[in-house]
Amino acid sequence: MKKQRLVMRTVILLVLGAAVAYTLYANFTKDKIQKVAVGEKAPDxxxxxxxxxxxKLSDYEGQGVFLNFWGTWCKPCEKEMPYMNNQYEQFKDEGVHVLAVNVGETDLAVNKFSERYDLAFPIVIDKDGQVQSAYGINPLPATFLIDKDGKVVKYITGEMTEETIKSYMEQIKP
Amino acid sequence: MKEVKCDCGHVNPIGTILCESCGKVLEEKEKDNKLLDMRYEGSARRSQTYNKTIIDKIWNFFSSVKVGVWLIVITLIASAVGTILPQEMYIPPIMPAAEYYEDQYGWIGKLYYDLGFHNLYSSWWYLILIASIGISLVICSLDRVVPLYRALNKQKVSRHESYLQRQRVFGASQPEDTDKAFTMAKEKLKSKKYSIREENGNILAEKGRFSRWGPYVNHVGLIIFLIGGMLRFVPGMYVDKILWIREGETKVIPETNGEYYLKNDSFILEMYDKEKDNEVFGEAIDKAGMVAKNYQSNVTLYKKQGDTVAGEEADLKKVKDYEVKVNKPLKFENFALYQVDYKLNELNKMSFALTNKKTGEEYGDLTVDLNRPQDEYDLGNGYKAEVVSYFPDFEFDENGEPVTKSRIPNNPAFVFKMFTPDKPDGEISFVAIRQTIEPFGDNEYKLAFKGIDTKNVSALTVRKDLTLWIIALGGVIFMIGVAQGSYWNHRRIWLRRVNGEVWVAGHTNKNWHGLKSEIEAALDGTGILMPEDQLQNQSEKKS
Structure with missing residues (x-):
């Protein structure tokens, strides 16, 4: 009788506790919820x-991809672009690709920006926001490190230094 | 401590105050009272003896109604405090929240922010409060409904003398013919829809027992309601997003997995017109000036055909055209798109004329699509304008350099290089709204502003709520519980033969007047005297 009651109470409290814990967890991750989780395959x-x-992202399988989302008005993006360019030169023969996805500005603005910094890596424009939506991009800059199997190794928001960019590229070198 | 065995032979759980079967008073303290505390039938609702493990301690904490009431009071106060200053999501995004509160409201604002009230309703401690109320609700209910059910289910017809004597409505009398009186009373009680149980010539008449379950049904409803609220956090159950869409633009609808696209054909804002509309509006229009009559987005819904990779041009199939108005959402699958906001006259195109400053002669017009500007505009005859830089949302940064704040053409500015037959090397001109700068001295030519073309932008809320029916179900069950507990009363009348006397006792959970008048009617003409209301007598004696 005594034991049965203890078991009952424990079970009920555990069920309630689990529900509360889940709700709290879901609430605190809802803003940070990453559509693309580390360790999973990056959306094509x-x-x-x-x-x-x-x-096409999947065409780069077998190589590392340094996927950067940026805008010309975004100061930290602007700052890290030359660093990315330098490191791109170092790593492009070692199988690391840089893809810079502009978040839907005009061709003119992007071209002028690219000319100004003499950017060598390919720049693509996500005009209707589909790729940003698939990757859940909110603050810029946002960078995904994708390894040779097409899996996300790391997700970085905010400005990167040349040092960190270098270490990231090392990380995804096939 | 062991279970309590009553004189009547029934074994009660520990902590029982009144024997579940015969009603005899088991608790010593209770024996001194003239009237019984009939709450929960004197059942053992919380066993203090099972207070050994941590589980029992947690259980007993939440089982306390006092704790439950305090949780509700604290939650109420916190919720009220959360409305004193605006929540974070409603403050204008002019500066970080941390600075905004102090800037606007002084030290109170800072304190408000530091204590986390700026984001109260999703803060961890507020959620824990709500969750604790839910847990308290479950445990309080379980701890009471089970013993109450046992006690009402196990009750004997012949209740102990001490139990009857201590009922609020009690009386003893000696009718001439007890058997006849009992038969008569029984018939009358039956006609009043009482269910009658008999045992050794004693009677228990009872009705409306199900009213006792009202509060618990109500709690079940509340818990379902809370579960519905909790499910909103489960991905895919609840979506509340905003979609800003320009006229002529086609955009993917968020949270539809790229399945659905929406095109904004046009946005319409109508005002009441004093001339055209019903004259009853006249006075209001005079008083308020402009009064909006209609906010409407004419949209086309598309569904994507086949599989495409993000970024690829999707093959779209038209689903339907629709006019989204306030409270008239576009519905598809589980989604609804509501008209929520708009922005009129966003700049779309700007036109200039290449003009000789001295003579005023024009050499052709150029129109720049602000969302898709070209590299250069050839005006023929050796006249052309090259766009050197474009700043859609222009401002000067701290170094005095022109920069753009965003990609939206709120305040477009250009650096043009103008080529003319007499200036083949080009002249540089910086053109913004109402300002032209010639950084390399006086130019001979200028791009004179000719006009603008604007577009409206509409904002739609993308809403999906799969929890609504659960919340509604909880609400309905809640109301059933309220009705069950409010509109029915649990009434019991005991008739017992004790040493040649007839003892009558009555109990109800509310509306004693109703109970008494039913007893009076049942006993009328039987020779059994109407029992007295001992509580009323007590208070009358005192006064």
Whole structure:
């Protein structure tokens, strides 16, 4: 009798506790909820770069992809662009690709920006926001490190230094 | 401590105050009272003896009604405090919330922010309060409904003398013919829809017992309601997003997995017109000036055909055209799109004329699509304008450099290089709204502003709520419980033969007047005297 009551109470409290814990967990992750989780496969996409070449993420399997979302008005994006460009030169022959996805600005603005910083890596424009939506992009800059199997290794928001960019590229080198 | 065995032979759980079967007073303290405390039938609703493990301690904490009431009071106060200053989501995004509150409301605002009231309703401690109320509700109910059910189910017809004597309505009398009186009373009680149980010539008449379950039905409703609220946090159950969409634009509808697209054909804002509309509005229009009559987005819903990868041009099939108005949402699958906001006259195109400053002669017009500007505009005859830089939302940064704040053409500015036959190297001109800067000295030509073309932008709420029916179900059950407990009363009347006398006692959970008048009617003409209301007598004696 005594034991039965203890078991009953324990079970009921556990069920209630689990419900509360889940609710709290869900509430605190709802803003941070990442559509693309680390360790999972990065959603595929196709976008056209400024020279008219199509870039499909899945075509880069076997190589690391440094996927950066940016806008010309975003100061930290602007700052890290030259660093990315330098490191791109270092790593492009080692199988690390840089894809810079602009968040839907005009061709003109993007071209002018790219000319100004003499950017060598391909820049694509996500005109209707489909790729941003698939990756759940909110604050800029946002960077995904994708390894040779197409899996997300790391997700970074905020500005990166040249040092960190270098270490990230090391990380996804096939 | 062991279970309590009553004289009548019934074994009661520990902590029982009144024997579940015969009603005899088991608790010593209770024996001194003239009237019984009939709450929960004197059942053992919480066993203090089972207070050994941590589980029992937690259980007993939540089982206390006092704790439950305090939780509700604290939650009420916190909820009220949360309405004193605006919540974070409603403050204008002009500065970080941390600064905003102090800036606007001084130290009170800072305190408000530091204590987390700016985001109260999803803060961890507020959610824990709500959750604790839910837990308290479950445990309080379980701890009471089970013993109450046992006690009402196990009750004997012949209740103990001490139990009858201590009922609020009690009386003893000696009718001439007890058997006849009992038969008569029984018939009358039956006609009043009492269910009659007999045992050794004693009678228990009872009705409306189900009214006792009202509060618990009500609590079940509340818990279902809370579960509905909880399910909103489960991904896919609840969506509340805003979609800003320009006229002519086609956008993917968020949270539909890229399945549905929406095109904004046009946005319409209508005002009441004194001339055209019903004259009863005249006075109000005079008083208020402009009064909005209609906010409407004419949209087309598309569904994506086949599989496409994000970024690829999707093959869209038209589903339907619809006019979204306030309270008239576009519905598809489980989604509803509501008209929620708008922005009129967003700049779309700007036109300029290449003009000789001295003569005023024009050499052709150019129109810049602000969402898709070209690299250069050739006006023929050797006249052209090249766009060197474009700032859709222009401002000067701290170094005096022109920059853009966003990609939205709120305040467009351009750096043009103008080529003319007499200036083949080009002249640089910085053109913004109502301002032209010539950084390299006086130019001979200018791009004179000719006009603008605007578009309206509409904002639609994308809403999906699969929890609504659960919340409604909880609400309905809640109301059933309220009705059950409010509109029916649980009434019991005991008739017992004790040493040649007839003892009558009555109990109800509310409306004693109703009970008494039913007893009076049942006993009328039987020779059994109407019992007295001992509580009323007590208070009369005192006064």
């Amino acid at each position: 996409f196709v976008l056209t770069d400024m020279d008219g070449n199509k870039h």
